[in-house]
Amino acid sequence: MDHELTGPRSAPVLGIKGLDVPIPQQPTAVTCTLNNGIHFVTTPESRLSRDTRINQEFELIEHNKLEFTLTLKVRRDPHITAQFKALVPPPPPPQPAPAPKPKGGMFSFLSSSPKKSSRATPPPPCNNLARYLKQDGTLARALISFKDVAARCDTRLFEISYPLIGQRAEASGGAPTTMELGEIVLQLFRLPSLPGVLSAHLPQSLDECLRGLRHVAWHKVTYFEGTLTQNGGDCTTWRRRKLRVVGANLIAFNDVTKKVTATINLKKAIAVEDIEDARAARNYDGMCTVERSFRLIFPGNQEIFFFADTDEEKVKWLEVLRALVGHIPPNPLWAELIWQRQQEMAGRAVAESSRSS
Template identity: 55%
Template sequence: MNEYAREIREYRAQEKLGKAYGKIFVKVLGITRLNVPIPRLPTWFTCTLNNGIHFVTTPECRLMGESPIEQEFELIEHSKLEFTLTMKVRRDAHLQVKVPQVETPPPPPLPPAQVPSKSSMSGMRAFFGGSPKKNKTAPPKTPSPPPQPKPLPPRVVEEGLIRHIRPDGTLGRAFVAFKDVASECDTRLFETAFPLVGYTPDDKATVATSRTGSSSRVIGEVVLQLFRLPPLPGISPEKLPQSLDECMRGLRHTSWHKITYLESVLTQNGGDCSSWRRRQFRLVGAKMIAFNDVTKKATATIDLRQMTAVEDDNEPLPPEASHATVSRRRARDSYDGLLKIERSFRLIFPEEEIEFYTDTDEEKSKWLQVLRTLKGRIPPNPLWAELVWQQQEDFRSSRHEPDSLNRSR
């Protein structure tokens, strides 16, 4: 019944023998809540992922309070997987502004110390009996003009942002230990934010990489999407997804193929039935599955991906019908003669036609609507996604087995 039955059997045989590694997809959505001075002129930065073995740098992005990046990375899973995301600012000229500067004039000289005047000395001599002498006053001195300041070359003043940047341009760094988020992103998309640790203006010392960092040094957040693809031994690398979007799309399509869209009794002629046979049918994904009335087991499957048309036998062909379709209908009508079966429709395949009829008009309307919607719109079901789905099903069933055994006791 499964389109990958042979491949899955081969995979099961190699599952314990083969060696494979999980893949971690990391998408950096951007920087948010950035709490540093943002220059008025466009300023550019890059984000570098470094896992201790390789490092990859994104294209340049404009620095803003909310800066989108939208860059994806792929990592190989191992037990001690850790990586950093380093934000570096391009040190353009506008980050340093030149302003005029003048020399500071020297301070004025201190006033001379006050000494007693000669007239006062004469009075003292007269009091003690000394002979008075004629006073001589010195002419007042003209103060010299202060020195003029000399012009100096312009002084470089650092704009606010550059005080937060290290000499190599680093503005901040985020640290990710994969073991902390592994359970959250296992075969599902997980979006979260990590603190961006950087300078404080008063601390020019090197800031060591920290898992949390002090609150005074958190200057923003790095928003990530993570997805873990488990190891799939036996699957060649080119058949595995190459991006996070491909992972999500593949799992979504596989889930679509597991949904039951319609179920009712149909009477079938064609395919594996050489005469009219009444069956219980279930439309699951892209398959019409017939079940035995007694055993309730699947007995036949019709793959609708090869279906080229859905025709209502009780209605005339539309005007836009192709010449081949019209010729086929005329040949069939001449063969059937006056025999017309009510509530009948047929599925056209490249090599055959399978005819059905329903018990009620309502059931026929539902089947026609769903089947016509499916024609040409059935999504693919990749093998890797089918294997992941089965792994999840096995895990869920193993978790419920002890409960069922306890209930039976």
């Protein structure tokens, strides 16, 4: 199926690099048009220079034969029109009428020696930007075949340069010379197909893609680990347990089997309170009077109490939890699915490597 859709792709065009054409002194406007055979999308105008910044993002829908062109086009302002006119050779000067032939005789014999030609040497061709432009202002284009780079930009940003191919008109009037005029620099990002995720829940821009992947990575980090004694939540009495802060979760686990025994979602917490500070401020009337204690507060007057073994451990726990509660980034479903996909691929690669060795 040549047109099987598999998901959105982003192709931000950063700009032009090393453009080797005569740049006019007057400000010259250039645009870049993406054509994928179905749609034409043109960037806002930029000022033409040897290294031109464009910074325009294009979104594409991938299929098995996805190719697209990026075409640079110069606006035909008066100074560009004047350059086109300068390329037109002037008409040849009129030839003087031939002198009448004298009658025969000695004079005729003496005057029959050849004369030097009076034809003027043609002026050298004008080397201006218009020599590299088509009549509609097209300067150069690059062709991108997505299948050649798909694996290198799968769920990651990949920067690459493509040659800009253009033409130069020759003074002889013959066929123009095709040549590389510079490079166009773009970034590619492939978001794989995610069955079951509605398009409205997918990222709508490259920035949103990258932010979502950063966030899902944030949610996989272990930020702190230690021992606390807990009362509340799944503990109806004081229980000493090993705890680990992983992303937005405070996880209790068995120290021997390493299996998770309980999870507290810190995204639901609204505050972290030092019990001793609350007592000092005389605004606390709770049941906890244990030293080195603090509590997590949740909506609906829900709370979970903890106390640490040492003052130093309590300080560290308070520091970590206060940095998290109220500051937890979202973890979008599409990003979580991509992370799971990457973990599965990494696992298969390790298994294949083990079998081959």
